[in-house]
Amino acid sequence: MAVDELDTSILRLLLEQPRTSVREYARILGIARGTLQARLDRLERDGVITGTAPALSPAALGHPVLAFVHIEVTQGHLDEVGEALAAVPEIVEAFSITGGGDLLTRVVARDNAHLEDVVQKLISLPGVVRTRSEVALRERVPHRLLPLVESIGRSARR
Numbered sequence: 464m465a466v467d468e469l470d471t472s473i474l475r476l477l478l479e480q481p482r483t484s485v486r487e488y489a490r491i492l493g494i495a496r497g498t499l500q501a502r503l504d505r506l507e508r509d510g511v512i513t514g515t516a517p518a519l520s521p522a523a524l525g526h527p528v529l530a531f532v533h534i535e536v537t538q539g540h541l542d543e544v545g546e547a548l549a550a551v552p553e554i555v556e557a558f559s560i561t562g563g564g565d566l567l568t569r570v571v572a573r574d575n576a577h578l579e580d581v582v583q584k585l586i587s588l589p590g591v592v593r594t595r596s597e598v599a600l601r602e603r604v605p606h607r608l609l610p611l612v613e614s615i616g617r618s619a620r621r
Contacts, residue, residue, distance in 0.1 A: 465619065466612070466616060468616055469492070469502065470502060471615065472616075473499065473503065474506070474512075474609075476488050476492070478608065478609050485500060485503070521571040526571035527571075528573065528575060529570070529571055529598070530571075530572065530578055530598045531597045532570050532581075532596045533560075533566070533595040533596075533597075534565060534566040534568060534585060534591055534593075534594050535564050535591070535594070536565040537590045537591075537592055540589070541559065541566070543589070543590055544566065544588055545566065548588075553570050554570055555570070568585075582594055
């Protein structure tokens with residue numbers, strides 16, 4: 464999907480000022496509200512904008528420990544293990560991967576003992592062969608998309 468300069472400006476505003484009204488976005492950008500709404504609708508329809516939920520902090524919710532758990536799965540059981548992972552509330556993301564392991568999960572926990580309990584739960588799932596965990600010490604680059612959006616916008620100008 465092609466993202467032009469106006470789309471880039473809209474996305475920047477959505478990321479930097481997520482609680483602003485559509486009317487205010489249109490005023491800031493100097494465009495008609497209908498134009499802005501049509502752009503937002505297209506960006507949603509094309510899958511560029513995938514949600515409007517607030518960003519939550521697991522640490523502020525009492526789960527400050529973050530670990531990445533690699534899971535090796537018995538051949539042919541990837542789908543059923545993936546479905547079972549969805550039932551573990553401490554797993555906030557899970558991906559099929561290449562390389563060492565079959566799945567990579569992002570796990571949050573109250574403390575290291577709780578993390579161990581979660582990993583033991585994962586090991587006990589049918590189809591799981593082994594796990595390998597890596598505990599995150601400090602976030603160096605927070606999840607972000609604005610630099611990517613701006614880069615795409617610059618490319619669209621050329």
